[in-house]
Amino acid sequence: MDKILVVDDDVxxxxxxKMTLNMNGFNVEILxxxxxxxxxxxxxxxxxxxxxxxxxxxxxxxICKRIKTTKExxxxxxxxxxxxxxxxxxxxxxxxxxxxxxxxxxxxxxNTIKSYIKTxxxxxxxxx
Amino acid sequence: xxxxxxxxxxxxxxxxYIISDIRDYRDRKIKSINGLAHVIGTNSISTLIFQDNEAAxxxxxxxxxxxxxxxxxxxxxxxxxVFASYIKEGGGGVNINxxxxxxxxxxxxxxxxxxxxxxxxxEYVGTVALQVELSELIAIKKAKFDLGVILLLAAICISFxxxxxxQPYISKRLLNLVNTIKNARKxxxxxxxxxxxxxxxxxxxxxxxxxxxxxxxxNQQKKDExxxxxxxxxxxxxxSVRGYLDLLNVMEDKQPNRQCVEKxxxxxxxxxxxxxxxxxxxxxxxxxxxxxxxxxxxxELIDETLASIQMVTLTHEIVKGKNEYGDQVIxxxxxxxxxxxxxxxxxxxxxxxxxxxxxxxxxxxxxELIVRVRDFGIGIPEEEIxxxxxxxxxxxxxxxxxxxxxxGLYICRDIVQRHNGRIWVExxxxxxxxxxxxxxxxxxxxxxxxxxxxxxxxxxx
Numbered sequence: 001m002d003k004i005l006v007v008d009d010d011v012x013x014x015x016x017x018k019m020t021l022n023m024n025g026f027n028v029e030i031l032x033x034x035x036x037x038x039x040x041x042x043x044x045x046x047x048x049x050x051x052x053x054x055x056x057x058x059x060x061x062x063i064c065k066r067i068k069t070t071k072e073x074x075x076x077x078x079x080x081x082x083x084x085x086x087x088x089x090x091x092x093x094x095x096x097x098x099x100x101x102x103x104x105x106x107x108x109x110x111n112t113i114k115s116y117i118k119t120x121x122x123x124x125x126x127x128x
Numbered sequence: 129x130x131x132x133x134x135x136x137x138x139x140x141x142x143x144x145y146i147i148s149d150i151r152d153y154r155d156r157k158i159k160s161i162n163g164l165a166h167v168i169g170t171n172s173i174s175t176l177i178f179q180d181n182e183a184a185x186x187x188x189x190x191x192x193x194x195x196x197x198x199x200x201x202x203x204x205x206x207x208x209x210v211f212a213s214y215i216k217e218g219g220g221g222v223n224i225n226x227x228x229x230x231x232x233x234x235x236x237x238x239x240x241x242x243x244x245x246x247x248x249x250x251e252y253v254g255t256v257a258l259q260v261e262l263s264e265l266i267a268i269k270k271a272k273f274d275l276g277v278i279l280l281l282a283a284i285c286i287s288f289x290x291x292x293x294x295q296p297y298i299s300k301r302l303l304n305l306v307n308t309i310k311n312a313r314k315x316x317x318x319x320x321x322x323x324x325x326x327x328x329x330x331x332x333x334x335x336x337x338x339x340x341x342x343x344x345x346x347n348q349q350k351k352d353e354x355x356x357x358x359x360x361x362x363x364x365x366x367x368s369v370r371g372y373l374d375l376l377n378v379m380e381d382k383q384p385n386r387q388c389v390e391k392x393x394x395x396x397x398x399x400x401x402x403x404x405x406x407x408x409x410x411x412x413x414x415x416x417x418x419x420x421x422x423x424x425x426x427x428e429l430i431d432e433t434l435a436s437i438q439m440v441t442l443t444h445e446i447v448k449g450k451n452e453y454g455d456q457v458i459x460x461x462x463x464x465x466x467x468x469x470x471x472x473x474x475x476x477x478x479x480x481x482x483x484x485x486x487x488x489x490x491x492x493x494x495x496e497l498i499v500r501v502r503d504f505g506i507g508i509p510e511e512e513i514x515x516x517x518x519x520x521x522x523x524x525x526x527x528x529x530x531x532x533x534x535x536g537l538y539i540c541r542d543i544v545q546r547h548n549g550r551i552w553v554e555x556x557x558x559x560x561x562x563x564x565x566x567x568x569x570x571x572x573x574x575x576x577x578x579x580x581x582x583x584x585x586x587x588x589x
Contacts, residue, residue, distance in 0.1 A: 010364055016371040023375065083363035085404075086411075089420055103367040103400055106374040 001027040002117045005046035007034055007063075008081065009056045013102070017050065024110055034058050041073055047117050051096075053082035061087070061094040068095035077116040134287045135280075142276040149272055153265060157240060158233050161260055164195060165244035169256045172203055172212075173246060176253045181212050188214035199239075200259040206252055224257055238262055301330050305337065312341065319345035348413070355410040359403045366403065370396045397440075405535040409519065412542045419461040419546055423569065426497055427455050429462060430488060433469045437477075444477050449489030449502070456490075456497045459569045464543045468551075471536040472501045472562045478532075479523075480505025480559060496549070496565040504559040513553055517541040540564070 004026050006017050014030040021028045029044045031037060034055045041049075049067070053060035060080060067073045080091055083102040091099045097116050100109055168187060175184040188201045191214055201214040202224065224241070233242045240260040246253050301324060312318045319341050324334040373396060376389045411417040434446050458465070469488075476486045483504040491498040508516060508523065515521050522534040537551075544551040544564045551564040 012368045013364065013371075016368050016375075020371065020375060083360055083367065086416075086418070089418075102363055103370040103396075106371075106378070 001025065002047045003027045003029065003044060004048050004050060004113070005029050005031065005037075005040055005044055006050045007031045007037055007040075007055070007060070008050075008052035009034070009054075010052075013052075020106070020109070021113070026113075034060075034063060037063060037067075041067070041076070046076060048113065049076055049078045050081055050100075050113070051078055053080055053084065053087050061090055061096075064096050065094040079112060079116065135284055138280050138283045142280055146269075146272045146276055150265070150269060153268060154235070157260070157265070158242070161195075161198075161240065161242045161258055162233065162244065164198075165242050165256050165258050168201070168203075168258075169244050169246035169254075172256065173248045173253060176203070176205060176211065176246065177248065184212035185214065188212055192216065195260075197260050197264060198258055199261045202257045203246075204255040204257070206254055208255075211254060222259070224259075230255065235262075238266070298330060301326065301334070305330075305334060309337075318348065352410040352413045355406050356414070359407040359410070362403050366396065366399060370400070402533060405533060405539060408539045409535050412539065417542070417546075419464060421459060421461055423457055423459055424462040424465075425455060426453075426458050426490065426499070426566075427451065429466055430469065430490070430499070433466055433473065434488060437470060437473050441477050444480070444484045444486055446473065446486045446488065449487040449500075451488075451490050453490050453492035453497055456492065457569045458497065458566050460547045460566060461543075465547070465566070468540045468543050468564060469499065469501075471540050472564070475536060476501055476503035476505065476562070479503065483559070492568075493565075496567055498563055498565045501562045502556065502559065503561075504556075507555060507558065508553060508560050510555060513555065516553065517551065 004021055006014060006021070006028060008014050008017070008030075009032055011032055014032060018028045018030050029040060029046065031040050034057075040046075051060045051064055055063075060082070064078050064080060067076065067078060077097045078095075079098045079100060080087065080094075080096045081100050081102065085101045088099040088101065098112050100112055168191075171187050172184050175181070175187070184203050188203065191198050191201055196216075198214075199216045200222075203211045203213075205211040222239075231244050233240065235241075238261060240262055242258045242260070244256050244258075246256060305322060308320055308322055312320060321338050321341075322334050324331045370393070373389055373393045377386070377393060380386045380389055408417065430448065430451075434448065438446050473486065473488070480486070480503045485504055487500075487502040489500050489502070491500065512523060516523065517537045517540075518534075519538040520534040521538070522532065541551050544566070547566050549564060549566040551562075554561045554563070
């Protein structure tokens with residue numbers, strides 16, 4: 001089962017994303033405190049990280065850049081996630097794979113995530 | 129007006145001056161003639177007592193040299209009979225009725241009468257009456273009046289001259305102020321500080337105007353910032369609402385539950401669009417809306433947009449009309465141009481509730497590709513054709529209620545203009561045609577600098 005780490009400072013969004021991804025057969029770990037992201041990556045070993053841009057006290061793009069430029073973690077695909085559509089323009093700079101704007105379209109959301117996880121066959125119920 | 133006021137002030141001033149001067153002269157005259165009458169009276173007491181008419185006449189005849197302005201002098205005895213008289217040669221004067229026991233003065237137009245009783249100790253012995261011609265006073269009056277008129281004319285001339293010299297200085301600054309105000313209204317860029325080096329009321333006015341406009345600008349910025357923050361904050365809970373509704377929509381098969389979810393989702397989409405429009409406007413206003421310029425083919429964009437709009441529009445059929453030039457390459461922000469087309473299409477759907485066809489076609493001029501969206505709806509009244517692209521403008525056609533903030537076309541116009549294109553609407557026999565044009569990539573080669581500037585930097589009007 002593919003593992004996705006979701007980082008967002010809004011707990012409602014975290015619950016929603018976890019529920020949505022669980023229903024689609026992903027193993028999801030949620031994190032509301034961005035400071036603990038390194039620990040979470042080490043312990044959970046995600047196949048993909050879904051990262052909010054406007055985190056309380058931090059810029060998701062900076063965190064993304066750091067993960068992507070660290071040798072141990074650079075292979076993990078990162079999808080940035082923001083209510084600010086303008087952020088999409090800056091994903092190249094921080095080496096993120098993709099950008100999803102909030103509020104998101106469910107199909108687009110799932111398809112984007114699936115396309116960046118190497119093993120494409122997903123067990124469990126599919127929403128499509 | 130200023131000159132008119134100064135003329136009135138000057139006239140009043142001169143009138144007051146002349147009147148007070150003449151009054152002064154009269155008072156002095158009365159005093160001196162009264163004195164003379166008293167002297168004559170005292171000198172003629174003995175002549176009256178001794179009934180010596182000749183001596184009295186002698187006294188009076190001396191007036192010819194002593195007071196040449198006296199045209200006639202009479203002395204009456206205690207019975208009121210004429211005792212002695214003197215009449216100046218060639219002078220005027222009139223016979224006056226005998227007056228007894230009376231001291232008085234009065235003026236006519238040309239003469240001053242002074243009547244003075246003559247007392248010997250406490251006994252009344254007679255009356256002296258003098259008639260003084262006022263030719264001197266008339267001459268003074270005339271002279272003063274002439275002087276007044278000359279001074280008045282001179283003052284008016286000077287005041288006109290000063291006005292004429294100062295006017296350009298004043299008008300120039302006021303016109304500058306008026307032009308700035310007009311410009312601010314037109315461009316909606318309210319803070320254009322005016323520099324003025326004067327130290328008069330106009331410069332005070334300009335300083336106050338600058339301060340006011342700065343406040344207006346700051347308030348506008350605050351408002352735009354607020355809209356930006358508020359709409360961003362609105363998006364977070366909306367993400368949850370839409371997300372959970374999406375999940376419910378997938379899980380729920382039973383009616384009417386499913387219909388409820390679908391209706392709720394529809395409203396969520398509308399809310400999303402409103403928030404997005406608000407955010408776009410706040411970005412346009414604060415100069416933060418930027419274009420992400422890339423190559424794209426118009427035809428592909430039209431196909432994609434039509435397909436996605438058709439998916440959510442079950443009531444209307446959106447078809448492609450004449451489309452010979454859709455394969456042209458455009459250099460612009462694909463997402464933003466799509467937003468323009470979506471906005472125009474959704475408007476076409478909204479404003480044609482009874483008819484169900486919408487045609488999208490393309491035309492080409494030498495330098496531009498023109499996209500046309502034709503609907504057969506309620507149309508736009510002639511007088512509104514130029515106004516519908518304004519911010520918060522909503523059609524006054526009240527026969528149908530149509531929801532919205534009046535921002536869509538304003539955003540469209542801004543996006544198209546940033547691409548150096550044009551957007552306009554034409555009235556049709558039924559419904560209307562919306563057009564927007566974009567420069568072809570080949571055309572842009574001749575004006576790359578301007579485009580690059582528009583695309584790369586914050587939008588400034």
